[in-house]
Amino acid sequence: MTSPQTTRRAKPAPDPAARGSEDLWLNAAYEVLVTAGVEAVKVMPLAQMLGLSRTSFYWHFKDREALLAALLDRWEAQNTGNLVARTEAYAETINEALYNLFDCWLTRDLFDSRLDFAIRNWALGDPTIKAKLQRTDETRITAIRAMFERFGYASDHADTRAHTVYYTQIGYISMMVAEPRDIRIARMPAYVENFSGHPPTPAETDRFMARHTGT
Known part of the structure; x- marks a missing residue:
C-alpha cells in the first residue's frame, strides 16, 4: 500500500499593499531626484520613506538602474x-x-x-x-x-x-x-x-x- 503524497501548500504572494505600486515607488524616486539629486535615489532610503520593505521594490523594478530609466x-x-x-x-x-x-x-x-x-x-x-x-x-x-x-x-x-x-x-x-x-x-x-x-x-x-x- 502506497502512502498518500504530501500536499505542499503554495507560498502565498505578498499582499499588494505591502509592496506598494510602481507609481508609488516612481513618485517617491521623483521627489528625491528633484530635491536631493540622483545620488540620493537609492532603494533602501526609498523603502524607508515609503514604509515598505526593500524586497518589495523588486516586484516592480529589476534594480536601481531600471528605476532611473523609468524616471528618464x-x-x-x-x-x-x-x-x-x-x-x-x-x-x-x-x-x-x-x-x-x-x-x-x-x-x-x-x-x-x-x-x-x-x-x-x-x-x-x-x-x-x-x-x-x-x-x-x-x-x-x-x-x-x-x-x-x-x-x-x-x-x-x-x-x-x-x-x-x-x-x-x-x-x-x-x-x-x-x-x-x-x-x-x-x-x-x-x-x-x-x-x-x-x-x-x-x-x-x-x-x-x-x-x-x-x-
Missing part, C-alpha cells in the same frame, strides 16, 4: 512629449503658436521645470545622460524651428528664433529664476513680440490670459 522615460514623455505637442497644436498665427508653447512654461502638468533642472544636474556627472540630454534639447529645438517654418520664416531665421525661445526658458530653469507667476504672465506678450517680430493682437493675448488667469 517620465521626463521625456512629459516634458519633451508635451513641448513638441504644443508646437504642433492648431494656431492661426505664429503668435498664437508661441502662446501655445508658453502654456508649457506655466503649467506643471505639461512641463515640469523641477524635473528638467534635476536631469540637467544629473547630466553634469554622467556622460550618458549628458548625451541623452543633448539629443533631447535638439528634438525640442527642432520642433520649435518647425513651428516657425510653418508660418513662413526662412530656415535660418526660424533656427535662430527657435534657439532664442528655447534658451530663454532653459535660462529660467538653470538660473532657478523665482519670478512671481503674475509678473511672468504679464511679460509674455512682449516675449511673443520679441520672438516673432510681430506684436500679438489683443484677441490673441486675451485667449492666452483666459487660460492662465481666468480673465
Whole structure:
C-alpha cells in the first residue's frame, strides 16, 4: 500500500499593499531626484520613506538602474512629449503658436521645470545622460524651428528664433529664476513680440490670459 503524497501548500504572494505600486515607488524616486539629486535615489532610503520593505521594490523594478530609466522615460514623455505637442497644436498665427508653447512654461502638468533642472544636474556627472540630454534639447529645438517654418520664416531665421525661445526658458530653469507667476504672465506678450517680430493682437493675448488667469 502506497502512502498518500504530501500536499505542499503554495507560498502565498505578498499582499499588494505591502509592496506598494510602481507609481508609488516612481513618485517617491521623483521627489528625491528633484530635491536631493540622483545620488540620493537609492532603494533602501526609498523603502524607508515609503514604509515598505526593500524586497518589495523588486516586484516592480529589476534594480536601481531600471528605476532611473523609468524616471528618464517620465521626463521625456512629459516634458519633451508635451513641448513638441504644443508646437504642433492648431494656431492661426505664429503668435498664437508661441502662446501655445508658453502654456508649457506655466503649467506643471505639461512641463515640469523641477524635473528638467534635476536631469540637467544629473547630466553634469554622467556622460550618458549628458548625451541623452543633448539629443533631447535638439528634438525640442527642432520642433520649435518647425513651428516657425510653418508660418513662413526662412530656415535660418526660424533656427535662430527657435534657439532664442528655447534658451530663454532653459535660462529660467538653470538660473532657478523665482519670478512671481503674475509678473511672468504679464511679460509674455512682449516675449511673443520679441520672438516673432510681430506684436500679438489683443484677441490673441486675451485667449492666452483666459487660460492662465481666468480673465
